[in-house]
Amino acid sequence: MSLILLIEQVLNGLQFGIMLFLMAAGLTLIFGVMGLINLAHGSLYMIGAFCAAAVAAASGSFILGLIAALAGAALAGALVELVVIRRLYDKDHLDQVLATFALILIFSEGTRWIFGSFPLFLNVPEFLSGPVTLPGGIEYPLYRLTLIVIGLLVALGLYLLISKTRLGVQIRAGENDREMIGALGVDIAMLYTIVFALGAALAGLSGALVGAIQSVQVGMGEPVLILAFVVIVIGGIGSIKGALIGAILVGLTDTLGGIFLPEALKLFFDPSTATSIGSSLASMAIYILMAAVLILRPAGLFGARA
Amino acid sequence: MIRETYVNALTLLLLVAIPLWAVFMDEPFTITLMTRAAIFAIAAIGLNIALGIGGLVSLGHAVFFGIGGYAMGILAHHAQTYTPLAEWPFLIDGTKSMPLIWLVAIACSALAALVIGALSLRTTGVYFIMITLAFGQMFFFFAISWAEYGGEDGLSIYIRNGFPGLNTLAPIQFYGLCFVLLCLVLLFAWKLSKSPFGLALNAARQAPMRVETVGLDPKRVKLVAFVISGVITGLAGALFADLNRFVSPTMFSWQTSGEIMIFIILGGVGRLFGPVVGALAFVALEHWLGGLSDYWHIYLGLLLLVIVLFGRGGLIGMVSGREAVHD
Amino acid sequence: MTDPVLKTQGISKSFGALRASRDISIDLFPGEIHAVIGPNGAGKSTLIGQICGTLKPDTGSVQLLGRDVTHETARARARVGLGRTFQISSLAMEDTVLQNALLGALGASGRPWRFWKDALNDKDLRATAEEALLRVGLEGQARMRTAELSHGQRRQLEVAVALTLRPKALVMDEPMAGMGAEGSKRLTGFLDVLRQEAPILLVEHDMDAVFALADRISVLVYGEVIATGTVDEIRSDAAVQEAYLGEDA
Amino acid sequence: MKLVTMAAVAALTIGLSGAKAEPVKVGMITTLSGGGAGLGIDVRDGFMLAVKQSGNEDLEVVIEDDQRKPDIAVQLADKMIQSEKVDVLTGIIWSNLAMAVVPAATAQGKFYLSPNAGPSVLAGKGCHPNYFNVAWQNDNLHEAAGAYANFAGHKNSFILAPNYPAGKDALTGYKRFYEGDLAGEIYTKLGQTDYAAEIAQIRASGADSVFFFLPGGMGISFLKQYEDSGVDLPVVGPAFSFDQGILQAVGDAALGVINTSQWNKDIDNPTNKAFVDAFQAEYGRLPSLYASQGFDTANLLLSAMAKADVKDADAFREALKAADFSSTRGSFTFGPNHHPIQDIYVREVVKEGDVFTNKIIGTALTSHADAYWSECNM
Secondary structure (H helix, E strand, C coil), X not given: CCHHHHHHHHHHHHHHHHHHHHHHHHHHHXXXXXXXXXXXXXXXXXXXXXXXXXXXXXXXXXXXXXXXXXXXXXXXXXXXXXXXXXXXXXXXHHHHHHHHHHHHHHHHHHHHHXXXXXCXXXXXXXXXXXXXXXXXXXXXXXXXXXXHHHHHHHHHHHHHHHHHCHHHHHHHHHHHCHHHHHHCCCCHHHHHHHHHHHHHHHHHHHHHHHHXXXXXXXXXXXXXXXXXXXXXXXXXXXXXHHHHHHHHHHHHHHHHHHHHHHHHHCCXXXXXXXXXXHHHHHHHHHHXXXXXXXXXXXXXXXXXXX | CCCHHHXXXXXXXXXXXXXXXXXXXXXXXXXXXXXXXXXXXXXXXXXXXXXHHCCCCCCCCHHHHHHHHHHHHHHHHHHHHCCEEECCCCCEECCCEHHHHHHHHHHHHHHHHHHHHHHHCCCCHHHHHHHHHHHXXXXXXHHHCCHHHCHHHCEEXXXXXXXXXXXXXXXXXXXXXXXXXXXXXXXXXXXXXXXXXXXXXXXXXXXXXXXXXXXXXXXXXXXXXXXHHHHHXXXXXXXXXXXXXXXXXXXXXXXXXXXXXXXXXXXXXXXXXXXXXXXXXXXXXHHHHHHHCCCHHHHHHHHHHHHHHHCCCXXXXXXXXXXXXXX | CCCCCEEEEEEEEEECCEEEEEEEEEEECCCCEEEEECCCCCCHHHHHHHXXXXXXXXXXXXXXXXXXXCCCCHHHHHHHCEEEECCCCCCCCCCEHHHHHHHHHHHHHCCCCCCCCCHHHCHHHHHHHHHHHXXXXXXXXXXXXXXXXXXXXXXXXXXXXXXXXXXXXXXEECCCCXXXXXXXXXXXXXXXXXXXXXXXXXXXXXXXXXXXXXXXXXXXXXXXXXXXXXXXXXXXXXXXXXXXXXXXX | CHHHHHHHHHHHHHHHECECCCCEEEEEEECCCCCCHXXXXXXXXXXXXXHHHHCCCCEEEEEEECCCCHHHHHHHHHHHHHCCCCCEEECCCCHHHHHHHHHHHHHCCCEEEECCCCCHHHHCCCCCCXXXXXXXXXXXXXXXXXXXXXXXXXXXXEEEEECCHHHHHHHHHHHHHCXXXXXXXXXXXXCCCCCHHHHHHHHHHCCCEEEECCCCHHHHHHHHHHHHHCCCCCEEEEHHHCCHHHHHHHHHHHCCCEEEXXXXXXXXXXXXXXXXXXXHHHHCCCCCHHHHHHHHHHHHHHHHHHHCCCCCHHHXXXXXXXXXXXXXXXXXXXXXXXXXXXXXXXXEEEXXXXXXXXXXXXXXXXXXXXXXXXXXXC
């Protein structure tokens, strides 16, 4: 395997990880501040993608589509928070799992009811399509490079938001001591709605960005949701830094595992057996990674020690 | 408010009366639905021991359900193709006998639960939920790519396995078998909840430190509970595979884990009959709502939401109020 | 002179830069109540943790009945005969009072792996549990849900659970906290008798109780024992006056 | 037990002989909710269109949603057989669901007409006199793709499919006909949505063409990403990634891509023309190959009903086997294992106005049967 191919695959893993980060950041934020397990986060991802596809189709503008995804998902998030989620904060994890599972059912079938059963069209905008040549002669799709940049910008933005703004102070306070922020005179209900909507908007943005190179369809959120959970658990729940590192780890493991495991096994087995076993192992790789991390560090890489 | 005991008695009565009525009315599909509910109930009773009494929120119980299913599928597959299961170190043949299949299902589930439990119990809370989910996904993807036993297509067993003295192909006889097992499992769960072990497990959920200071190991207590729980769910998996005469990786999916959990929450967490009532209600809902509209998932979702948000203690809690003090 | 039942030898424990225990040596002899007092943040909880086995000292050793238990778990120490009550109640709140006491009896019996027999109908377990409840005066509340008990009653139950283990030594973390005057008085009387059965290491804020009960007092300040002695010695100790009592006044 | 059933069936047959044109009850188990519902809806709509056109009041259809879950499908089959007492089952989209339902249903003496799935077992060792496949054996379209690759002069193909049985069948089918070398062979994760790594491997492999089998959303993702990657090797695939429902979501990325299918809307015969027009008039959208398969299945059934009584299993089976109906595909006959012998076409994705669709550009295989019929003993 040539070095160029290796670099390209690492870039692919990185890009996949960064996309996971957008999903995971919202999820981990919501868990950190409100202590809520939100299975319906994948639905917000789907809503973002559908909003983007609908608006982009109607207006012809991808950018407008992205804005619609952010706004639509944030709105849906705020609405769900006001109607359902806020009744779940003092319930145990079990109730949260069930209630947000119910939300998945409602969102998925509701979307199918509105948009029909067929996938929608959403494509990479003209000015970002096609490959560019990187130093070293690597041809890499411009859009994927853009995704990496956007993801890193969002990570930077989140860092600044949390460390430098008033909202960030409140979020950090909320993670440490819930009674405390009430005593500080912060409107907790409002804070929670804002954080939830922010998480939703990130999920929606990620859905729209990914939707352009994948398939915008009902149920697209669940596989990503599981991966996002893997990411935040590896990183340590509540930690944005953990989410970023966890996401990149998962992205790299998944991408490189799929390539190298079958190759590595060819040293021991005949090619078709190696391909078959390697592919099976590759699909289990990230879960094995997650189990291993938790066995060694039961609260994730950057989680608060219990 | 109706006393929980009466609710339980009524549930048992329904479990007997509905299938008998179905035989009388020649409605065999109703019996099939009841069998499905009874098997789901067994699986959920298993989870309820870990979850309801031990507080172990496992989102990976599909592993045991699937292992039970595949134990049945693999043994019966070898029996129906007349190929040995293993030739080394000694010859093992497949079988079509339910009791044998159950034994294998139980042994395999126990082993899996021991390993998964020992590793997962290093974590707590959300991490525990997620690590059990991860194990579930591992088994799921493994089963999908396990070409020898059908991969994603799964395995079809053309004729239901046999039980001495019964014609298991007759729906009511197979139901009877599942019902008896359900009663046995219920009895065991009931005795367990009041036993010294149940006492320790119950305390390990509420106050692990306290259990430690009286000289018991709360983790070991929870691990044993997890194994018992996995075994019961595994048995249910073997029955479920026999009901359908079919196994597939779907049995390992996280949605299956979620559904087993839903039965418990729907019926009432930690209550003896919670899983039974929940499974009955879920199967009934699935059947009736499915006939109403293509978009019936929306109604199911709304209903679940209402129960979580407004019905503390599940369906049983809604009818009979807070759990009575044990005495 | 008899050997101490419980003894720490120069234990130290740091959390990062914070030195929560510095070279603490404390002992407990048969028949005595040894009180540990000190202002908030003096390191009392850390000390208890190390004695009971939930925290491991960085240096030093802990001996129980002449046996080095420094590296043993809380569970193992309980089996050797160390009873403990918690400052923040750690009972199974959803269970009945009797069930909590039964748990202690079960731990004492060392036979939790029984899945069929009804624990409530087990004669031995029940006798042990009921006797302990009777001794702390909770026999009338046996069927109540623990969550329904008053604060003071929960403390009594804590003691009862510890008693079911027939401990050789007791570590009590503020048993009087939150009790009314009546309850305090009653518990004081009870502990006064109990010391003959098992000596008590008593960490307590209630000075009346401490002065009424303690044979010896150790004063802990900033993780260090600044004085140990009889009630009178401590009352007149200049360092204690300054570091503790003076501040308190 | 088997004996008892057979005796019962025999008794029933004797008791009813003499009665004419018994009504036929059909149980349709198909996927109508969740992901993949589009395929089931198309099969149902095609089937019901034919039923409606026939005006035959002796045909009663019961439709149920299997949610794409095998266990639900099995239970629905039980329900249809036990409670609804249907004579014929049909509708299943997915191979794994078919494997769960078909053997049990045919063992109980019911007829099963497959409008979509064609797992190799049911064509070979597991074939059954009461099982008729009206679509294709799973390998067929892949075999045609292999044949086309030879024709197009591809010498070094890169092939990929998901890591599950149908994926393995697909690559086996392609290799069965393809004569060139393989630049690479990859099994991807089932449900995978990002193919950047695979596309990078394709780019680096020195292949001259790509064959892929990625049904549903997986294919949409792959094509979009492939287009965007700048790799411009010719791509060949089976029709499953290029049906009418999916194409609109792929958009320009699919333009010009070659795919193989046993049906297209421009096959030139009157039945097909009438079908395409009627489907559009009835449902307001272009039919897909799934819709055509549903339509053909219903017409096959109607043709058998006209000839024989469903209670007379042997006669009805012969009537089905004759396949005496006018197929949207033109010539259509059953092989000895009750699987189709039919032409398989090469299509190209084109844009007609605003709508992406397919155009036939040639025939890959003529009167093609599957590779398993010789293993079938019935």
